[in-house]
Amino acid sequence: MKISDIGGEFGLIKRVTGARFEDPAVVKGVGDDCAVLEYTGDSYLLVTVDMMVEGSHFSLDWHSPYQIGKKLLEVNVSDIIAMGGSPRWAFISLVLTPETSVEFMDELYRGLYDSAGRHRVALVGGDTTHGGIMALNLALVGDVEKQFVRFRSGARPGDLICVTGTLGKNEAGLRLLQAGKKTGYLSGYLEPRCRREEEGKIIARRAHAMIDVSDGLASEVVHICEESGTGARIDRDDIPLSKETVEAARAVSGDPREYALYGGEDFELVFAISPDRVEGLRKEFSDFSAVGEILPKVEGLYILSDGNKTEMKRGYDHFGCV
């Protein structure tokens, strides 16, 4: 049986996560951006892991080793920040190929350290080995005050769905490169940056639920709704796009809102917040937009544009079952 026959990556996760050894210290296992574990009396430990593989998550033709190192850290920090936490300790596992040079590694680590410095993360340990293609795994440990941790599961009907910054920039850059264009707005794809810890915390203190954008806005809203037991409406025309993303999409005859909905790793934050808390949030942090509303479950999940409803699909699936 193929993995795509059981629903791809998400189906696989559901099938294999019947944990046999139960530990009461595991507050949250699978089903959020990070695992949440008992830590001190007032705080939880957060753990997230992400693997990046040559050809799937980066291309040696397009990414510099510096950019690969940077992305590896940003991907993981984003998961900690999406729970309102502080990233702290990183552990890197590398599979290098016989062709990997010392200069490549120097640049990879320069990227890692630059991003680690930006987020005040200590690179603590790791494992290095070799194989036929390059693969990099980062395990990141962080912590969060118990009272301010934000799960995917807290959204309530009536909440506004908001998103930080702009979306679609990652996919826009990828499409330019796929079309053979080596100039234009590539940085959203080649050097994605996640939000900062302080921003995540400010939002976490007011939002009901939060997640980061790693598989497109639609997929993240579906995750929130599945965990919260709600429906949702995304207002397609309200999705924030940068001028650069719009121009990049035009250059390859693409639709930038589709990039935002179903594209990849923008690493912005999506959160559900009670409308009466939006003003208070805006006083401390204003780089966000409302893009929809959490609905009762019976109303379903849909995208609204010009009065037309379309189905809200999941985003990118690594086993191609979207």
Add this chain to the structure above:
Amino acid sequence: MKISDIGGEFGLIKRVTGARFEDPAVVKGVGDDCAVLEYTGDSYLLVTVDMMVEGSHFSLDWHSPYQIGKKLLEVNVSDIIAMGGSPRWAFISLVLTPETSVEFMDELYRGLYDSAGRHRVALVGGDTTHGGIMALNLALVGDVEKQFVRFRSGARPGDLICVTGTLGKNEAGLRLLQAGKKTGYLSGYLEPRCRREEEGKIIARRAHAMIDVSDGLASEVVHICEESGTGARIDRDDIPLSKETVEAARAVSGDPREYALYGGEDFELVFAISPDRVEGLRKEFSDFSAVGEILPKVEGLYILSDGNKTEMKRGYDHFGCV
């Protein structure tokens, strides 16, 4: 420049570990079996990561998916136990290929869960993606009482060097398979088992230094001596071998003591212990043998056999610079 030009994996680790962000909560970063982090008042958090790649760490021709899953957990649990700790939470990252079947994944997870159950480890989370070859990373978090943590660095001249169980069994099985033999003593290679938490703790309470055998006895003794600032003598003829390992080596005209010294992943424990504590240890745990002595640094590192000294080399290096 090639990685082998700077001393391979070990040279690379030394080159890239100039951490820029210093965190006082990091008690021990690179240079031991696990990273050691401040946790509660009485205990440390231990974190270890290990990556296994198709072709380097397992072969789909030789290993069943069940055995691959089991090994992934044992490899990491061994690192926690080698510090006197308790393994607790595991986070798995998988790179699967388009050919990976659901049945394969079921078996892989059956192996993971069997080993996790044996060690009371909770499989908490992970990341699944796809690529050109199979790669698996496990990040394992554990804890240890501060007063009983054992580093590589505590050995003192006069300590006995002891090892649990028998050595060379991993390499013996590999050599049989490489010679095309599908029967004989293969389990030491195909299903390596690390020691149990309780055993590690009993030893940790009495030993000065401890490490697990992942690159051969010689390499592990070199690690202890580098971190402790000592020399050492290994008594080659005292290295414990099982009957099965001796027979396997004979079948392929190999030297089982070379397998023990320079072979791979036996996952036994090597420890340095004051001679006057050996009897006390033996009352609680007796499956170990003395194989040498920690010496003052000026006496160097050597292997003694029939009165002849030979150089103590490092073991397996993933960049081939032994």
